Amino acid sequence: MQHIDFLNYIQRELQINGAEVEEMRQFVPYKPKFLAKNDLFLSVGKVCTSVAFIESGAVLYFRENDDADKLVCDVLFEGSWVTYIQSLVTKMPSDMNIQALEDTRIIEIEQDVLNTFFEKFPKAERLSRKLTEASFIQIAQRAADLQFLTAEERYTKVLKEEPRLIERVPQYYLASLLGIAPQSLSRIRKELSKQSS
Amino acid sequence: MQHIDFLNYIQRELQINGAEVEEMRQFVPYKPKFLAKNDLFLSVGKVCTSVAFIESGAVLYFRENDDADKLVCDVLFEGSWVTYIQSLVTKMPSDMNIQALEDTRIIEIEQDVLNTFFEKFPKAERLSRKLTEASFIQIAQRAADLQFLTAEERYTKVLKEEPRLIERVPQYYLASLLGIAPQSLSRIRKELSKQSS
DNA sequence: CAATCTCGTTCACAAATGTTAAGAAATTAT
DNA sequence: ATAATTTCTTAACATTTGTGAACGAGATTG
Numbered sequence: 001m002q003h004i005d006f007l008n009y010i011q012r013e014l015q016i017n018g019a020e021v022e023e024m025r026q027f028v029p030y031k032p033k034f035l036a037k038n039d040l041f042l043s044v045g046k047v048c049t050s051v052a053f054i055e056s057g058a059v060l061y062f063r064e065n066d067d068a069d070k071l072v073c074d075v076l077f078e079g080s081w082v083t084y085i086q087s088l089v090t091k092m093p094s095d096m097n098i099q100a101l102e103d104t105r106i107i108e109i110e111q112d113v114l115n116t117f118f119e120k121f122p123k124a125e126r127l128s129r130k131l132t133e134a135s136f137i138q139i140a141q142r143a144a145d146l147q148f149l150t151a152e153e154r155y156t157k158v159l160k161e162e163p164r165l166i167e168r169v170p171q172y173y174l175a176s177l178l179g180i181a182p183q184s185l186s187r188i189r190k191e192l193s194k195q196s197s
Numbered sequence: 198m199q200h201i202d203f204l205n206y207i208q209r210e211l212q213i214n215g216a217e218v219e220e221m222r223q224f225v226p227y228k229p230k231f232l233a234k235n236d237l238f239l240s241v242g243k244v245c246t247s248v249a250f251i252e253s254g255a256v257l258y259f260r261e262n263d264d265a266d267k268l269v270c271d272v273l274f275e276g277s278w279v280t281y282i283q284s285l286v287t288k289m290p291s292d293m294n295i296q297a298l299e300d301t302r303i304i305e306i307e308q309d310v311l312n313t314f315f316e317k318f319p320k321a322e323r324l325s326r327k328l329t330e331a332s333f334i335q336i337a338q339r340a341a342d343l344q345f346l347t348a349e350e351r352y353t354k355v356l357k358e359e360p361r362l363i364e365r366v367p368q369y370y371l372a373s374l375l376g377i378a379p380q381s382l383s384r385i386r387k388e389l390s391k392q393s394s
Numbered sequence: 395c396a397a398t399c400t401c402g403t404t405c406a407c408a409a410a411t412g413t414t415a416a417g418a419a420a421t422t423a424t
Numbered sequence: 425a426t427a428a429t430t431t432c433t434t435a436a437c438a439t440t441t442g443t444g445a446a447c448g449a450g451a452t453t454g
Contacts, residue, residue, distance in 0.1 A: 063341075071345055086337065089330050133286050139337050140283065144260075146343035147376035148268055151441075171402065179344035184441055186403055348411075368432065381411055383433055398453070405446085412439065421430065 003056040004079045006030065006107040014123045024124075027117050033108050035059075035100035041082060042098040048087035050110045054078050057104025058168060062097050062176075072176035075101065077164050081131060082106065101169065151180045152188050200253040201276045203227065203304045211320045221321075224314050230305050232256075232297035238279060239295040245284035247307045251275045254301025255365060259294050259373075269373035272298065274361050278328060279303065298366065348377045349385050 007030060011021050032055065035041060041059055042048050059082050061074035073096065076082055087094040088111065109117070118125035145154055155178060158165050165174055175185040204227060208218050229252060232238060238256055239245050256279050258271035270293065273279050284291040285308065306314070315322035342351055352375060355362050362371055372382040 065345075071341075073341060073344075085330075086334050090334075133282075136333055136336070137283050137287075139333070139340055143336055143340035143343060144268075144270060146340060147270075147374075148262075170400095177344075181442055182402075183404085183443080187441085190403080367430095378412055379432075380413080380434085384411085387433080396454090398451100400449105400451075402449085403447080405444105407443085409442070410440080413437085415435090417432105417434085419430100419432070421428100423428070424426085 001056055002078050003105075004054075006032075006053050006055055009053065009079070013127055014121075016123065024117075024121060027120060028107075028109055028113060030107065032105050035104040035106065037100055037103050039100045039104075040097060041100065041106075042084055042087070042094050042096065044095060044097055045093045046087075047091055048084040048094055050108050051081055051083040051088070051114065052106040052108040054080050054082055055105040055107060057106075058101040058164075059104060060097075060099050060101045060169075060173065062099065063095060064097075070173065070176060072173050075165060075169055075173070075177065077168070085132070085135065101173075146179055151178055151184060152191070154178050155185065155188055156192070198253055199275050200302075201251075203229075203250050203252055206250065206276070210324055211318075213320065221314075221318060224317060225304075225306055225310060227304065229302050232301040232303065234297055234300050236297045236301075237294060238297065238303075239281055239284070239291055239293065241292060241294055242290045243284075244288055245281040245291055247305050248278050248280035248285070248311065249303040249305040251277050251279055252302040252304060254303075255298040255361075256301060257294075257296050257298045257366075257370065259296070260292060261294075267370065267373060269370050272362060272366055272370070272374060274365070282329065282332065298370075343376055348375055348381060349388070351375050352382065352385055353389070 007021055007025070010016075010024065011018070014020075033052070035057070041052065044063070054076060056078045058075060058077045060070075060072060061076075061084075062070040062072045065071055082098060084094050084096050084098065086092070086096070114128075118128065145157065149157070158174075158178070165177070169177075171185055172182040175182040178185065180188075204218055204222070207213075207221065208215070211217075230249070232254070238249065241260075251273060253275045255272060255274045257267075257269060258273075258281075259267040259269045262268055279295060281291050281293055281295060283289070283293070311325075315325065342354065346354070355371075355375070362374070366374075368382055369379040372379040375382065377385075
């Protein structure tokens with residue numbers, strides 16, 4: 001199973017040496033936390049107070065409609081940071097659930113710890129800002145794709161840019177993420193397989 | 198014509214007194230800039246280096262597809278800040294055009310001026326952060342609407358939440374913003390007018 | 395092992411949206 | 425004021441997507 005070690009990630013992303021990593025560990029002890037499949041990282045009504053690095057596994061962002069269908073807004077895999085910025089920064093209760101899609105191993109950091117951490121290690125704050133900017137760009141791109149691409153184009157784009165979504169996410173969740181019905185996704189896959197053969 | 202005075206806005210939003218406003222004016226001289234209808238605030242390929250408060254008028258965010266159709270991504274009116282965060286923070290050339298939809302009066306502030314300004318007036322930086330957060334929440338909501346609402350639902354939502362879009366934006370631009378063809382919007386309007394009569 | 399259950403597929407039909415073309419209405423230019 | 429241009433509407437038809445139902449493969453459970 002794919003695994004991305006947190007300390008390796010930090011060392012690589014911040015471009016620091018082993019000694020500095022060791023220093024950081026005193027602030028953020030390396031204590032992995034395990035979410036069993038279907039465990040919730042965040043649920044509607046709770047305030048999000050932490051960020052977490054996914055070492056392995058995957059999480060599903062979703063809301064529920066009146067029929068209790070899951071409306072999937074995002075899926076993140078190992079190597080990503082999971083949090084709900086909308087609730088984290090406003091301190092308002094979340095309107096989003098975040099659930100483990102597989103058994104998932106995370107390094108969770110509470111926001112107050114993070115803040116003292118940033119004071120001590122400005123490089124980390126720079127990374128944080130970069131990640132937030134990347135999220136902004138990504139969600140704007142997502143809106144543009146939903147606005148201007150057909151369902152088939154959105155699917156082939158996912159196929160190309162994030163194949164883990166096709167390999168590891170049940171098709172009815174992926175369909176929801178693409179904004180279509182599961183049967184429509186099935187139909188699109190069928191059409192594409194015809195063309196490629 | 199609707200007009201929102203920049204200094205009033207600043208005083209109200211930062212909750213400061215007239216003397217403080219006066220102090221701020223020395224850093225950011227109150228020099229309105231005028232964009233004639235169709236003038237570009239930002240064009241594809243240029244790096245965005247400023248933010249601007251719209252005192253009156255409106256601007257259109259758009260890309261162009263192969264057929265030179267405008268793909269409308271946003272429209273902002275008086276009282277909003279216009280910038281292209283994706284280019285502003287990354288210093289990468291813009292993939293977006295921003296054009297005056299009406300004769301528009303703005304207060305433009307270059308990023309370097311803004312940074313010294315923030316050092317001097319922390320309240321302003323707080324406002325800036327709040328505005329960026331609001332943009333994030335807004336674009337995420339936009340993506341969710343495109344993903345889960347029908348075209349008609351998106352139209353009625355706009356009708357309710359930002360009627361200036363219906364009143365002041367040509368219908369073919371509004372249709373593009375909603376992610377549909379102009380004829381489809383015309384059809385939706387017709388259906389709705391039937392129902393309400 | 396049989397009985398369920400979940401998930402993906404397929405089909406027929408319905409509804410929503412796109413496309414093309416034409417003309418009406420509104421706006422702008424001369 | 426008139427002509428030219430732009431914008432909006434309408435209609436017919438095509439395409440895409442949604443919906444409900446049925447089916448079956450594969451996993452899970454008793």
